Amino acid sequence: MATRRETRREALRANLIEAAARRIAEGGLAALRARDVASDAGCALGGIYTAFKDLDDLVLHVNARTLERMGDRLAEAARNRRGGAALKALATGYARFARQNRNLWDALFDHRMADGGPSPDWLLSGHLALLEYLTAPLAAIHPELSGKALQLRARSYFAAVHGMVSMSLQRRYLGLPEDALEPELEAFVDVVAGGARRGARRGARRGALGDRTRPAGT
Amino acid sequence: MATRRETRREALRANLIEAAARRIAEGGLAALRARDVASDAGCALGGIYTAFKDLDDLVLHVNARTLERMGDRLAEAARNRRGGAALKALATGYARFARQNRNLWDALFDHRMADGGPSPDWLLSGHLALLEYLTAPLAAIHPELSGKALQLRARSYFAAVHGMVSMSLQRRYLGLPEDALEPELEAFVDVVAGGARRGARRGARRGALGDRTRPAGT
DNA sequence: CAGAAAAATGAACGTCGTTCAGACCACTCG
DNA sequence: CGAGTGGTCTGAACGACGTTCATTTTTCTG
Numbered sequence: 001m002a003t004r005r006e007t008r009r010e011a012l013r014a015n016l017i018e019a020a021a022r023r024i025a026e027g028g029l030a031a032l033r034a035r036d037v038a039s040d041a042g043c044a045l046g047g048i049y050t051a052f053k054d055l056d057d058l059v060l061h062v063n064a065r066t067l068e069r070m071g072d073r074l075a076e077a078a079r080n081r082r083g084g085a086a087l088k089a090l091a092t093g094y095a096r097f098a099r100q101n102r103n104l105w106d107a108l109f110d111h112r113m114a115d116g117g118p119s120p121d122w123l124l125s126g127h128l129a130l131l132e133y134l135t136a137p138l139a140a141i142h143p144e145l146s147g148k149a150l151q152l153r154a155r156s157y158f159a160a161v162h163g164m165v166s167m168s169l170q171r172r173y174l175g176l177p178e179d180a181l182e183p184e185l186e187a188f189v190d191v192v193a194g195g196a197r198r199g200a201r202r203g204a205r206r207g208a209l210g211d212r213t214r215p216a217g218t
Numbered sequence: 219m220a221t222r223r224e225t226r227r228e229a230l231r232a233n234l235i236e237a238a239a240r241r242i243a244e245g246g247l248a249a250l251r252a253r254d255v256a257s258d259a260g261c262a263l264g265g266i267y268t269a270f271k272d273l274d275d276l277v278l279h280v281n282a283r284t285l286e287r288m289g290d291r292l293a294e295a296a297r298n299r300r301g302g303a304a305l306k307a308l309a310t311g312y313a314r315f316a317r318q319n320r321n322l323w324d325a326l327f328d329h330r331m332a333d334g335g336p337s338p339d340w341l342l343s344g345h346l347a348l349l350e351y352l353t354a355p356l357a358a359i360h361p362e363l364s365g366k367a368l369q370l371r372a373r374s375y376f377a378a379v380h381g382m383v384s385m386s387l388q389r390r391y392l393g394l395p396e397d398a399l400e401p402e403l404e405a406f407v408d409v410v411a412g413g414a415r416r417g418a419r420r421g422a423r424r425g426a427l428g429d430r431t432r433p434a435g436t
Numbered sequence: 437c438a439g440a441a442a443a444a445t446g447a448a449c450g451t452c453g454t455t456c457a458g459a460c461c462a463c464t465c466g
Numbered sequence: 467c468g469a470g471t472g473g474t475c476t477g478a479a480c481g482a483c484g485t486t487c488a489t490t491t492t493t494c495t496g
């Protein structure tokens with residue numbers, strides 16, 4: 001048991017992740033500098049490379065931390081909600097987390113590996129975990145979808161919501177104005193839920209599904 | 219009329235844009251190197267900075283070229299189609315253009331200005347032009363939406379489709395498998411079109427709207 | 437405590453975008 | 467036509483960056 005070394009090593013890794021996260025949160029991923037992170041974390045420049053393979057590796061760990069926090073937020077949003085209400089809470093919870101942690105959230109999707117290769121599996125599984133929150137309410141709304149098709153549909157809706165949030169938050173191009181995002185997300189979920197149920201009783205315009213709406217399949 | 223100078227200047231600009239586009243298409247935006255572009259275009263390194271403000275500026279012009287080509291593709295896709303059929307053709311046309319020009323298409327959305335500022339207006343209007351293709355078919359399907367709300371809804375659906383395409387094409391994270399993208403897009407458009415019409419006569423599962431389906435509002 | 441192994445250090449390296457002083461060239465006007 | 471003028475081209479030089487590495491320092495082991 002080499003406690004002393006391992007303790008220091010883990011402390012350094014945690015310091016570096018924290019320092020990098022702070023720099024990204026402040027100035028965005030593009031403003032991340034190895035020298036800044038090292039000095040913030042209180043180690044020499046080369047120390048980064050004893051704790052992590054390279055800056056990419058460090059960013060991946062920051063992203064894993066961000067993913068965890070987002071997962072917590074989504075879990076809280078979906079708690080005690082079902083069907084359309086859960087989908088709405090997840091969508092708006094996603095949008096709010098993204099807005100409140102814009103630079104860290106951007107880093108999740110802006111970051112590219114230096115060699116263009118894929119992200120490591122351990123980070124990918126962190127992303128996949130987010131889908132879990134979606135499948136249950138979606139299954140309630142789409143009772144006709146089997147496991148495989150349900151997974152695809154969950155990815156589709158996640159990607160669609162992500163696109164709306166993403167384009168709205170980066171203020172360029174075709175994004176929705178910030179105050180229009182959440183209403184549009186709710187309208188979108190209404191269409192998804194209402195369309196799947198083929199003719200919601202209370203119409204499909206807006207707010208058709210209250211927070212307490214029970215899923216169609218139960 | 220300083221023809222000689224202006225001719226050479228425009229020729230150099232065109233060469234540089236073409237060279238940069240080729241490099242981006244081959245290796246992605248991250249692989250773009252000022253020295254490569256200059257040597258490809260047959261000018262010295264510094265020549266770039268007599269024709270463009272900086273590399274960002276050059277990339278913006280490559281992106282404008284890409285936007286134009288995508289606009290042409292979308293116009294062709296929507297031609298002679300209305301309502302849901304037009305939306306479907308636009309979505310799949312978008313997905314195919316993205317897949318066939320992956321690196322150039324990625325550059326459209328990956329690129330960030332060096333100072334973090336917004337893209338110039340002349341490029342933004344190129345993006346806005348894409349929305350025009352959406353509004354007409356969307357208006358046919360959503361006859362209840364006014365001009366302002368229609369614009370918002372168009373942005374929402376564009377962003378949603380973009381999100382699905384974008385996450386599918388970058389093979390990491392939560393993207394749809396490539397062969398599942400177009401079916402999911404079509405299912406999505408069905409939900410959008412069917413949901414808006416509140417109970418399509420032929421059910422909302424899949425392929426509910428044939429190519430010749432007339433918009434609901436006429 | 438001595439020897440070995442791991443980690444920390446920061447100067448140095450290679451690469452990048454950008455700049456700039458000088459060479460070059462196209463245009464103007466006497 | 468020909469000298470002056472001002473834009474353009476050139477590539478060496480610059481500063482910033484991520485990464486490496488020889489060296490020193492710290493930690494573990496017997």
